[in-house]
Amino acid sequence: MTTDLMPNRFRPGDSVLPEREAELIARRDAVLGASYRLQYRKPVHFVRGEGMWLYDPDGRAYLDFYNNVPSLGHCNPEVNAAMTDQAGRISANTRYLEPRLVDYAERLTATFPDEIDRVVFTCTGSESNDLALRIARLASGGEGVIVSSYAYHGTSAAVAGVSPNLGEAVQLSPFVRMVTLPGPAGVPEAQAAAHFEAEVRAAIHDLKRRGIGVAALLLDSIFSSDGVWTDPPGFIAGGAQAVRDAGGLIICDEVQPGFGRTGAHMWGFQHHGIVPDLVTLGKPMGNGFPIGAVVGRKAPMERFGVTARYSNTFAGNTIGIACADAVLTIIERDGILGHVQTMGARLHKGLEALATRQPTLRAIRNAGLFFGIDIGAPDSAPAARRKLALDLVNALREDAVMISTTGANEDTLKVRPPLICEAGHVDLFLSSLDRALGSISL
Amino acid sequence: MTTDLMPNRFRPGDSVLPEREAELIARRDAVLGASYRLQYRKPVHFVRGEGMWLYDPDGRAYLDFYNNVPSLGHCNPEVNAAMTDQAGRISANTRYLEPRLVDYAERLTATFPDEIDRVVFTCTGSESNDLALRIARLASGGEGVIVSSYAYHGTSAAVAGVSPNLGEAVQLSPFVRMVTLPGPAGVPEAQAAAHFEAEVRAAIHDLKRRGIGVAALLLDSIFSSDGVWTDPPGFIAGGAQAVRDAGGLIICDEVQPGFGRTGAHMWGFQHHGIVPDLVTLGKPMGNGFPIGAVVGRKAPMERFGVTARYSNTFAGNTIGIACADAVLTIIERDGILGHVQTMGARLHKGLEALATRQPTLRAIRNAGLFFGIDIGAPDSAPAARRKLALDLVNALREDAVMISTTGANEDTLKVRPPLICEAGHVDLFLSSLDRALGSISL
Numbered sequence: 001m002t003t004d005l006m007p008n009r010f011r012p013g014d015s016v017l018p019e020r021e022a023e024l025i026a027r028r029d030a031v032l033g034a035s036y037r038l039q040y041r042k043p044v045h046f047v048r049g050e051g052m053w054l055y056d057p058d059g060r061a062y063l064d065f066y067n068n069v070p071s072l073g074h075c076n077p078e079v080n081a082a083m084t085d086q087a088g089r090i091s092a093n094t095r096y097l098e099p100r101l102v103d104y105a106e107r108l109t110a111t112f113p114d115e116i117d118r119v120v121f122t123c124t125g126s127e128s129n130d131l132a133l134r135i136a137r138l139a140s141g142g143e144g145v146i147v148s149s150y151a152y153h154g155t156s157a158a159v160a161g162v163s164p165n166l167g168e169a170v171q172l173s174p175f176v177r178m179v180t181l182p183g184p185a186g187v188p189e190a191q192a193a194a195h196f197e198a199e200v201r202a203a204i205h206d207l208k209r210r211g212i213g214v215a216a217l218l219l220d221s222i223f224s225s226d227g228v229w230t231d232p233p234g235f236i237a238g239g240a241q242a243v244r245d246a247g248g249l250i251i252c253d254e255v256q257p258g259f260g261r262t263g264a265h266m267w268g269f270q271h272h273g274i275v276p277d278l279v280t281l282g283k284p285m286g287n288g289f290p291i292g293a294v295v296g297r298k299a300p301m302e303r304f305g306v307t308a309r310y311s312n313t314f315a316g317n318t319i320g321i322a323c324a325d326a327v328l329t330i331i332e333r334d335g336i337l338g339h340v341q342t343m344g345a346r347l348h349k350g351l352e353a354l355a356t357r358q359p360t361l362r363a364i365r366n367a368g369l370f371f372g373i374d375i376g377a378p379d380s381a382p383a384a385r386r387k388l389a390l391d392l393v394n395a396l397r398e399d400a401v402m403i404s405t406t407g408a409n410e411d412t413l414k415v416r417p418p419l420i421c422e423a424g425h426v427d428l429f430l431s432s433l434d435r436a437l438g439s440i441s442l
Numbered sequence: 443m444t445t446d447l448m449p450n451r452f453r454p455g456d457s458v459l460p461e462r463e464a465e466l467i468a469r470r471d472a473v474l475g476a477s478y479r480l481q482y483r484k485p486v487h488f489v490r491g492e493g494m495w496l497y498d499p500d501g502r503a504y505l506d507f508y509n510n511v512p513s514l515g516h517c518n519p520e521v522n523a524a525m526t527d528q529a530g531r532i533s534a535n536t537r538y539l540e541p542r543l544v545d546y547a548e549r550l551t552a553t554f555p556d557e558i559d560r561v562v563f564t565c566t567g568s569e570s571n572d573l574a575l576r577i578a579r580l581a582s583g584g585e586g587v588i589v590s591s592y593a594y595h596g597t598s599a600a601v602a603g604v605s606p607n608l609g610e611a612v613q614l615s616p617f618v619r620m621v622t623l624p625g626p627a628g629v630p631e632a633q634a635a636a637h638f639e640a641e642v643r644a645a646i647h648d649l650k651r652r653g654i655g656v657a658a659l660l661l662d663s664i665f666s667s668d669g670v671w672t673d674p675p676g677f678i679a680g681g682a683q684a685v686r687d688a689g690g691l692i693i694c695d696e697v698q699p700g701f702g703r704t705g706a707h708m709w710g711f712q713h714h715g716i717v718p719d720l721v722t723l724g725k726p727m728g729n730g731f732p733i734g735a736v737v738g739r740k741a742p743m744e745r746f747g748v749t750a751r752y753s754n755t756f757a758g759n760t761i762g763i764a765c766a767d768a769v770l771t772i773i774e775r776d777g778i779l780g781h782v783q784t785m786g787a788r789l790h791k792g793l794e795a796l797a798t799r800q801p802t803l804r805a806i807r808n809a810g811l812f813f814g815i816d817i818g819a820p821d822s823a824p825a826a827r828r829k830l831a832l833d834l835v836n837a838l839r840e841d842a843v844m845i846s847t848t849g850a851n852e853d854t855l856k857v858r859p860p861l862i863c864e865a866g867h868v869d870l871f872l873s874s875l876d877r878a879l880g881s882i883s884l
Contacts, residue, residue: 006751024539031547033562033736034747038537045539049532067535069755075530084526088517090491091730093509095480097466097487105473120475123565123732124756130572130598155754156572158599169749283755288533290565290732290756294475305476307611309448312597313511313725314566314732 006167007390007410010038020057021045039404040397049074052418052425054402065417065429066402068370071259071284072330073420079287079326086322094121094316104321107328109295111266113275118301121316122292125255125282126154131310132278132294133158133216136249138308139277139300142213146203146243149178150408152225153218153253162218165225175212177203179239183229183365184408192235200239204246214248216278221268222257224414227407228365228372230262236272249300250274255282255292256370260331260419263340263368271367284419286323290314340368340419343426347371347415350430358437360388371415372406385411388440395436401429448609449832449852452480462499463487481846482839491516494860494867496844504842507859507871510812513701513726514772515862521729521768528764536563536758543758546767551737553708553770555717560743563758564734567697567724568596573752574720574736575600575658578691580750581719581742584655588645588685591620592850594667595660595695604660607667617654619645621681625671625807626850634677642681646688656690658720663710664699666856669849670807670814672704678714691742692716697724697734698812702773702861705782705810713809726861728765732756782810782861785868789813789857792872800879802830813857814848827853830882837878843871 010025017025021043028036044062048055051073054062064074072079092098105119122128137143145162147153152165160166161173179199182192204214217240223229240250257268258281269276278296285291292315304310314320330336348366351373355361363374375392376385389411393404406414417425452467459467463485470478486504490497493515496504506516514521534540547561564570579585587604589595594607602608603615621641624634646656659682665671682692699710700723711718719742724734734757746752756762772778790808793815797803805816817834818827831853835846848856859867 021539024541024544027544027548028539031544031551031559031561032536033560033738033743033752035562035743035750035752036536036747037751037753038539043539046532046534047540049534054532054534054538069535070533075532077530080526080529083529084522087522087525088519090488090496090517091512092488092491092496093511094474094478096496097463097470097480097485098489099466102466102469102473106469109473117473118475119473120477124569124754126754127566127569127598134599134602155752156569156598156600157576160576166751169751288756288759288761290759290762296475301475301477305478308477309479309608309611310475310477310597311479312566312568314730317730317732319730320732 006037007386008039008393008404010040010043014041017042041394042397044397044402052421060400062400062402063425063428064402065415066404067418068256068261068416069283070288071261071419072287072327073418076287078330079323082322082326083289083319086319091317091319093313095311098318100318100321100325101316104325107325108293112279112295115275115297116279116295118296118298120294120301120310122294122312123290123315124154125280125292126156126159127312127315128255128280128282128292128294129153129159129218129253130156132251132280133218135278135294135296135300135304136216136251139303140213140215140247140249142215142248143175144207144212144214144248145173145176146200146214146217147176147178148219148223148226149180150226151178151218151220153220177206179203181223181226181229182235184227189232192232193238196235197238197242200242204242214243214246216249216251217243218251218253220253220256221272222262222367222370224256224370225406227412228367228370230271230365230367233271234273237274240274249277251278251280252276253280255280257367259284259327260337260340261368261370263337263344266337268367285327286320287327289320289323291320291324336419343421343423344368346423347426347429350426354430354434358434360437369417369419369421371413373413373415375411375413382409382411385409389413391440392436395439396432399432399435401432448479449828450481450835450846452482452485456483459484483836484839486839486844494863502842504844505867505870505874506844507857508844508846509860510698510703510858511725512730513703513861514729514769515860518729520772521765524764524768525731525761528761533759533761535755537753540760542760542763542767546763549767549770550735554721554737557717557739558721558737560738560740562736562743562752564736564754565732565757566596567722567734568598568601569754569757570697570722570724570734570736571595571601571660571695572598574693574722575660577720577736577738577742577746578658578693581745582655582657582689582691584657584690585617586649586654586656586690587615587618588642588656588659589618589620590661590665590668591622592668593620593660593662595662619648621645623665623668623671624677626669631674634674635680638677639680639684642684646684656685656688658691658693659685660693660695662695662698663714664704664809664812666698666812667848669854670809670812672713672807672809675713676715679716682716691719693720693722694718695722697722699809701726701769702779702782703810703812705779705786708779710809727769728762729769731762731765733762733766778861785863785865786810788865789868789871792868796872796876800876802879811859811861811863813855815855815857817853817855824851824853827851831855833882834878837881838874841874841877843874
């Protein structure tokens, strides 16, 4: 099997396409590498974005309940103004002194626990995770990396090798071990911590049996690609301690949960009461401008950086810093975390109500505005549940509402609206989901 | 020895710093990772950029003869206008249909030989080289990579592992082999091709003896970090053919020579009359916006992409595409390649004239506006030559002119002005270099 495990994608013949889109796809296929994928059976085509909305060439508005990069809305005017203003002044690199870089670095690290006080900028979440692995391997002296069983951490060779989510076509590293999460394994919450710790200890043991030291436990604290599993709070702490005891570092991949997505905290790992060694940032950091970072404790950063130089040409350039600074200003000034909690609660309540009428909504999990909604009866076949989730996503797309799927069986709806969504958007999504559930054959 | 081989850097105690800069450095050290480096014994501090100039907080203007990212000048108003305009419309990702992405991809591939007709976008040159290695390894079935002895290809784990330029502190991949270039080895031009081919064949043989197949020959066709060695034209062709015969791919890293830097061609590999399998782009592609690409032949792109998805969140976003499109427009409309040849010839002529009076300029090599100028008498000790080059770079910095060093011994001046430099800037650089040569003890 060489599936790439991305069910929500366009395949030629999936649907009858309008001539305009068919022609654009033909041109695309003739010039882009074959590794590109389009979402939905009938791909979407956008020419304008604003706030919660994306517009197709005919002016039809699509409600965006999926994109977590423009966390503060598409084409946010405040972020764009900061970008334009800075672009007219200077875009320095980090080998020259530039006060704005330092100002933002201080501001960013201030949002972390005291122990985490150093930052290295990158351009993407993949670069952040790749660099964090380099630092962890040098600081620990080990090579082994422990991840969740359906983890996705990015696209570089090193990071793709620890991303089982990419499927059979992408070779895993001989140094990676996967641990099953308590939630998807059906372990009761009371035993979740013990389950996770036992899994991690078994992985450490297996690495050691092969003479491989432990470099890191690398976790997305919201476990988004595993299907959104955040509870019970603290369930990862014992496993994390076991890794520390074995000489490894804890890397929290905050590309998905970071910058307030979970509402309760700025950073997802805070839900678990741990303080990682390294934290990786990306996606919403600049509301779309390519910027990421590794934030971490001084000791591993020094162990790496005193001997090894890391010079990332574009990373930390002043335009990206200006965008990231505007994002942080808006998050703090506009009380985005509280807003996320309010909207997350409203959406959760609405989904619970809907589930009483629509038992197809098997389970609803969320942290702030990141939702995983399991689809299909528990006793149905996995393939049937996956098809149902896919049908739903495509029915919503026909209704001009955008979400996608996640989870090991890809039968979990992934709902992840920009953080600025209002009550009206939430209610619109709920009514559209209700319609979609009614429209498909269950 | 754990040097990071970057002599042109600030070390505390190097110089007496003004309070303003000393304070900024102290704050920087307290919050940035230890892997950061500042250039020059007395670091520069900039708050504004325009065209060929960077300005410090006191308004002093520095002539930039070093930065190859803002190839069309600092804060280019036309590129910035394209960025701002697009940011106000939409910044789509590549899983949605968006015509501008396809338009630019067609336009970019049209600048390559016919065989090279597919593109995958990335955010940085490192991501481009990392992805190219992934593609080459899958397409070839091999793991071995052959690079020049002082190559630098980027910062990801996979790419840093094939970048001997990073020094002893960064571990090399067990799958990489280095080949010495004919120029630095003192091989006469008539034997250059045979030397290079013999080196490559020996590397292939050594890999095979260990059961390692050849994935790629990865070359910066201007060999910038080896000291700028482009001649004689075609000297790499025989070695490239040997790699092809062994089942490997040819990857040309055009992050440095690409987009017209060499003047004679849009792409550096054209100087050697070869058509690579994959070409990697970065730095000047968006004049500072983080965008890169892998451009290549259909076959390896298909072999990789049909099974493996590659989804780079920020890559190919429409703002970056708008910047890259503006860059290509300016290069083509304003005859940048011809201008680079004219300015490159003027600078070369001026340096030759200077060398008749200043024998410290041992050798002058260039391709368009990328110059390598070897410093110091041939019979002097390598450490003395390195110090001399470093003294010169720092004397120029005091005179508000920016260049740096390169080459295996870092005794080669690296001169790489934005491509829009005019005769007056060239003459200013020459007179400053003349003064600097007079000011230091030879």
